[in-house]
Amino acid sequence: MADSLTDTTTVPELVGLAAADAHDAALDARLLAIPQNARHTGAGRSIITNQRPKAGAAATPGDTIMIWVDDPAAGPSTEEGPDDDGSGGGGGSRLPDGPKTTPTAGAK
Numbered sequence: 001m002a003d004s005l006t007d008t009t010t011v012p013e014l015v016g017l018a019a020a021d022a023h024d025a026a027l028d029a030r031l032l033a034i035p036q037n038a039r040h041t042g043a044g045r046s047i048i049t050n051q052r053p054k055a056g057a058a059a060t061p062g063d064t065i066m067i068w069v070d071d072p073a074a075g076p077s078t079e080e081g082p083d084d085d086g087s088g089g090g091g092g093s094r095l096p097d098g099p100k101t102t103p104t105a106g107a108k
Helices: 019-028
Strands: 008-010 032-033 047-052 064-069
Touching: 008 019, 019 047, 019 064
Parallel strands: 032 064
Antiparallel strands: 047 064
16 A cells, blocks of 8 residues: 555565465565565466565565565475574575595595
8 A cells, every 4th residue: 555645655465375466466565576585486386485574564665575485386495584583593494514524544
């Protein structure tokens, strides 16, 4: 909803929507939804699992809404987006351990 006196808009609820519907809802509010993880599919089958800013927040037209999406056909995602409790945790996936060094014969 836009307020003509201050030219602000309200961030819509995108969590639970299909990606294509979430993009449309953001555009209707004069905002742009930007996926933050690789689970987004071009076919719009993905479901929004998190958003920032949260629904109901005031925004300026043209602002972006960060969205995290999950493709149900690909199985559960470990990327849940930022934590909302301020604890510093949050989604994401574990980094690979990388190569391991092994001692060679005669090395000190």
